[in-house]
Amino acid sequence: MRGALSSIRPWPAVAVAAAIVALLLGWNIVLQTSDDTGGEQVTTLAVTGTPDAPGVSGRVVYVPDEDTAVVRLNNLPPLDPGDAYQLWVIRDNVPQSAGLFEQTGPTQAVQVAEGLSDADALAVTAQPRTSRMVPEGPILVQAPLSG
Numbered sequence: 001m002r003g004a005l006s007s008i009r010p011w012p013a014v015a016v017a018a019a020i021v022a023l024l025l026g027w028n029i030v031l032q033t034s035d036d037t038g039g040e041q042v043t044t045l046a047v048t049g050t051p052d053a054p055g056v057s058g059r060v061v062y063v064p065d066e067d068t069a070v071v072r073l074n075n076l077p078p079l080d081p082g083d084a085y086q087l088w089v090i091r092d093n094v095p096q097s098a099g100l101f102e103q104t105g106p107t108q109a110v111q112v113a114e115g116l117s118d119a120d121a122l123a124v125t126a127q128p129r130t131s132r133m134v135p136e137g138p139i140l141v142q143a144p145l146s147g
Contacts, residue, residue, distance in 0.1 A: 041065060045143050053077055053140035060122060060143045067117045072110045073101070073124065073141060083137075084129040087111045090121040090142075097132045098122070119145050 042063050049056030058073035071087060079085070085101035101109035101124070113122060121144045127137035 047071075047073070047141050047143045049075075049141055050139055052138035056141055058141070060145075062116070062145060064117070067115050069113045069116055069122060069145070070110065071101075071113065071122060071124070071143075072104075072108070074108050076107045076109060077126070077140070078107075079126055082129055083126050085109050085111075085140075086125050086127055086132065086135070087113055088123040088125065088135055089113055089116060089119045090123055091119050093120075095123065095135050100129065100132075116145060121145055 042061065045060040045062065047056075047058050047060055048054075053076070055075040055077070056073055057075055058071065060069050060071050062069040073085075076085065085103075087098040087101060088095040089098045090096075098113040099111060101111040103109045116122075121142055123135070123139050123143075124141040125135045125137040125139055127135065
């Protein structure tokens with residue numbers, strides 16, 4: 001019996017649960033900030049891919065008062081085995097990991113970034129899933145957060 005239980009891999013269920021949590025958080029942010037009563041400032045940025053990923057499109061919903069952004073991308077290029085899409089927060093030209101994207105479809109992904117009050121931009125790379133300290137792949141998307 002123990003052998004049968006040890007062969008069950010919970011990672012697909014964990015990935016689905018994380019994607020649902022990220023989507024609900026993004027939806028909650030949009031709902032909280034979309035009232036017409038002069039609530040928090042919300043900036044929606046349309047993003048497109050760099051020359052390394054010209055087909056990528058998407059948007060960033062940035063809530064400066066919450067130091068939070070939801071990044072949703074479409075038409076992402078296929079990943080190599082073992083790779084993942086990684087979100088980076090750029091401050092003074094120094095990237096800091098904001099985590100791996102959760103894929104919401106074969107070419108779609110979403111990620112939430114927090115603590116953005118002094119960030120200059122967000123960037124996305126495709127790189128080895130195990131490497132999370134520095135960008136290793138080409139920048140696929142870059143979105144400025146400040147003027």
